[in-house]
Amino acid sequence: MELTGARIVWECLLREGVEVVFGYPGGAVIELYDALPDYPIRHVLVRHEQGAAHAADGYARSTGKVGVCLATSGPGATNLVTGIATAYMDSIPIVALTGQVSTAVLGRDAFQETDITGITLPITKHNYLVTDVRDLARVLKEAFYIARTGRPGPVLVDLPRDVLMAKAEFSYPEKVELPGYKPTVRGNMRQIRLAAEVLNSASRPLIIAGGGVNRSGAWDELQQLVEKYGAPVAMTLMGLGAFPQDHPLCLGFIGMHGAASASLAADQADAILAIGMRFSDRVTGKPAAWAPHAKVIHIDIDPAEIGKNIQPAVPIVGDVRVVLEQLLPLVQAREFPEWWSLIREWQEEERERDILNQDVPELVPPYVIHKISELTHGQALMVSDVGQNQMWEAQYYKHRRRRALATSGGLGTMGYAIPAAIGVQIGNPNDLVWVVVGDGGAQMTLNQLGTIVQERLPIKISIINNGYLGMVRQWQEIFFCKRYCATPISSPDFVKVAEAYGIPGLRVTTREGVEEAIRIALAAPGAFLIDFKVKEEENVYPMIPAGQTVREMIRRPLYRQRTLSEEVG
């Protein structure tokens, strides 16, 4: 059957099981939009292309499927860049389709021409410029295959307008032929036996679960291993949702602002089983001084991650779900009573220093997140932005479900949360989707409230509004003598803005108001916004300063001591 390039694109997407495309029309993709009404694919009109990429990313993170975004040539394509880079850093499978000027004028600086394949070369797993309509079906087949398999990641396909208009015989290839692309799925059995030996002879082991557990769907395998082996488990920010955060063997999240007990455990461990993680500097601080006593077992699907930041004693390349399945029967059931009693001491101190256990009269952000967690039973699909709000969400929301959180970990993209939530909600129409965003990040992508309303999405948005770009302010407070340069930020009346878009909202200024506001939001049939006016200069604790070690960890001062020293100072 002979079809235009535009129709071939939609036919391919249908065969890949694509149900929704997040996009924005324009001159170079008008053929695609003209053909779209003939196909049973939902189109979500975003208010800026960056939001299309984030929405596709949120869709992918929360469903495990490939997210698709679509933009026109030139500025449409460049607006996708931040979203593509976000997905790349966190290994999220998305396919980005961009329009391009006709091949006849390619390279002549035509109207709305930009070299998007050149621009996205370092932030895509792979990309294509299609110059012949006969290649189109094969390229799209490969694009989805590459995005979803191995270490997932974004793939961009650039579509010149004449290719979309030209006709070709359509048949969808059944197989891909990529001689240079053969991801290793099964782990090497000899290495797995070595790993089991290390674990079976360890006395202070720690398991760390990264984003790879969520990507490969290894939740059951992880839980079986942890419960059989009896070791503490921590998660990286990307790993949240890999293991129930209220499980007695769970220490919480690890890293710069992770649980002190998790960082201390890594410091004292004699064996670390690192699963689907990449030892980001936000996890390790100073890599040379991280986990100095531990034999590290590193499982990852990407061979290039092995030895990139931390040199493991036992490297295992493979899909973490398959490798954990291979490893499970070889690991002995253990208990580690001495190790656990040490960890329980650390956790006791953690609890004592926890702001929730101190008599704090003000409305502090941890309390807000704690209440959201409690009232949603840890079952909401959370979407957090970047900065303090993100860290508090990670610390205080007790995620109890799989693919529990969408957040920009590697790139740290402010403005991610609101548009990403659109994708999360569309991918999970029957689930509760809850956004945690700061007043800074909210103002970066507030325009997407329009999309939420147009698509009738019942997303709950909580703004942690402290009048500052809080994380940078915290650094300025601690490392730059409180010189608050360019961090105080004014905001519009968020409740009125929401109302202008047709979204009901509330402002909360006291602790007493928190619970009721959350209940009202939960009872509201559609989207709802709560503007939490929280204590302005609240810090995220603990904090291991960038590039340092657990010995330099800054703990939360006990509240009474602090007020006293403030009075004195």
Next chain:
Amino acid sequence: MRHTIVALMEDKPGVLNRVASLFRRRNFNIDSLAVGHSEVPGISRMTIVVKGDDRTLEQVEKQLHKLINVTKVLDLDSSSSVERELALVKVHATPNTRSEIINLANIFRGNIIDVSPDSLVIEITGTEDKIDSLIELLRPYGIREVSRTGVLAMARG
């Protein structure tokens, strides 16, 4: 440490750009890079000389492997491989110095491929060191232009 890496890759538009972009982005230092056809139609062969410690080298190999269009990556051990480079050297030559220069070229098994009233073009093939030494010897006569291919390498046997 100097390492010679051979990468086989699909001969498609943009592949050279992907490799170059990778080296720049990952902050790897390339000494030389040469690319051309291999024995298989549609597959190009690239020889890359990099400087760095073993860890850098391991990352170079693995990151190259990650490129979808790269089909094979080999780290060539200098003791079990052969390396050659080709250079064209245009050197200033007067009737007085011409025969001296031709003698030098002959010692290095170079060919004179162009003669003009005041210059000679020498074609020389060999290891990087051999070419460096000839260039050093020619320098006093006045070198006008040098064009080097970069190292090509192949495992013995």
